Amino acid sequence: MLETISFAQRQRLAYIDFCLLFKGAIYRQDLINRFEVGLSAGSRDFSLYKELAPHNLIYDAREKRYFQTEKFEPLFEHDAKRTLVKLANDISDGFDAIGDIEFPVESASSLNVPDIYIVAKIVQAIVNNKSVSVIYTSLSSGSNARELVPHSIVDNGQRWHVRAYDRKSKSFRDFVLSRMSKVTVKTSPHPHEEVSHDTAWQxxxxxxxxxxxxxxxxxxxxxxxxxxxxxxxxxxxxxxxxxxxxxxxxxxxxxxxxxxxxxxxxxxxxxxxxANIDNLAIAPGYIAEQTTYG
Structure with a gap:
């Protein structure tokens, strides 16, 4: 059915899909403001999306916005690498879901691309200021459950990692995104776990x-x-x-x-x-006493 819909409307449906996946919710006004369409057109887009994916969203009349359901499955395909680049550059429109033009440009090979659903849960937690429970596999201790309060996703040149407060070590650390599995969005963080207290970041x-x-x-x-x-x-x-x-x-x-x-x-x-900066064991020739790479 998507093939019979106009390109412009597919863009708007992709945007709804993108927001539900990565933010967990979307206001009708978000769609209207982004694409400068009228209220009736926006309402038709949400009705069509619900027809195409009836189990993906539910409307909360009290908050006046649509929320992702537990049965959510993306209507469009969201490529993890391209989505991360767009999020990093604040191009969170979901257009990549409907097929951008392919340009003859190549980049150096990167390590394993993170799972798009893991990325989505982490982004949801950051956007909504929530903590997460994850299974994380580290070099030092293998696979274990961790409780994190993420505040940023970063491309370090080789792979994507998450900057987060780690409740186990009670410190802000870096966690490789591709080493995460079974991410669950949890409760709001305590004040000392928020980004404003990450001095190395600020x-x-x-x-x-x-x-x-x-x-x-x-x-x-x-x-x-x-x-x-x-x-x-x-x-x-x-x-x-x-x-x-x-x-x-x-x-x-x-x-x-x-x-x-x-x-x-x-x-x-x-x-x-x-001097006095953590995580410098990776800096060429610089001998650091400790590292905070998870």
């Missing part, structure tokens, strides 16, 4: 990155690659993300630029800025 540091002084004979080439000004690239980054950026770019973080192999074309000039 606070930023300034990194001064320059061409490697010992490995690069013609630093101007590197300066052009990275758009450096006066030979320096200054980047403000969250403390919680510093290690990932430095590893992704192969930035030599040793005090005396002592990493001499060819992949190290950059050096962190202000090495001292990394």
């Amino acid at each position: 606070h930023k540091i300034s990194l001064e990155i320059i061409p490697h002084p010992k490995n690069i004979k013609h630093p101007t080439a590197i300066e052009l690659d990275y758009g450096m000004q006066n030979g320096v690239l200054s980047i403000d980054v969250r403390r919680a993300m510093a290690g990932y950026l430095l590893r992704r770019w192969n930035v030599d973080c040793t005090k005396h630029a002592s990493l001499r192999t060819g992949e190290y074309q950059l050096w962190l000039k202000n090495h001292e800025v990394l």
Whole structure:
């Protein structure tokens, strides 16, 4: 039946489907505002969606919005990788569900793509300020039940991870999204578990990155690659993300630029800025006492 519906209406149905999957609910006004349609057209879209997927949504007259049901099954196919990219760039319209144009652009291979239903539950928890119960498989302790309060999903250059308060360790940590299973959205968090108390996330540091002084004979080439000004690239980054950026770019973080192999074309000039930052065991050449990678 979807094939007989106009492209514009399929877009609107995909948006309803997207919001129910990733937010858990949608107001009729959300659809009207997004697509600038009239009230009657919006009502027809919800009626058609309910006809196509009668067990996917239920209307709450008190809150005046539609909620996802326990029997929800997406009406459209939502690709996990493309959806994460769109969420990261605030393009949460669900258009990818109905087939975007394929452009001849390739990216480097990434690790395992997360399960779309796991992504949806985590996004629901973040959007609605809820905690989650998950089964998480870590390198140190294997598979165990964890209670987390997620606040952000991050692409660290190799894989997607979730920044969350971990009730087991009583600290904010990073959890690889593809290592999660059986996610259940739970109750609202306590104040100390919310993002405002994640100091490593809230606070930023300034990194001064320059061409490697010992490995690069013609630093101007590197300066052009990275758009450096006066030979320096200054980047403000969250403390919680510093290690990932430095590893992704192969930035030599040793005090005396002592990493001499060819992949190290950059050096962190202000090495001292990394003092007292967790999760720097992954920064090339920097020896950290501990890591908070789950």
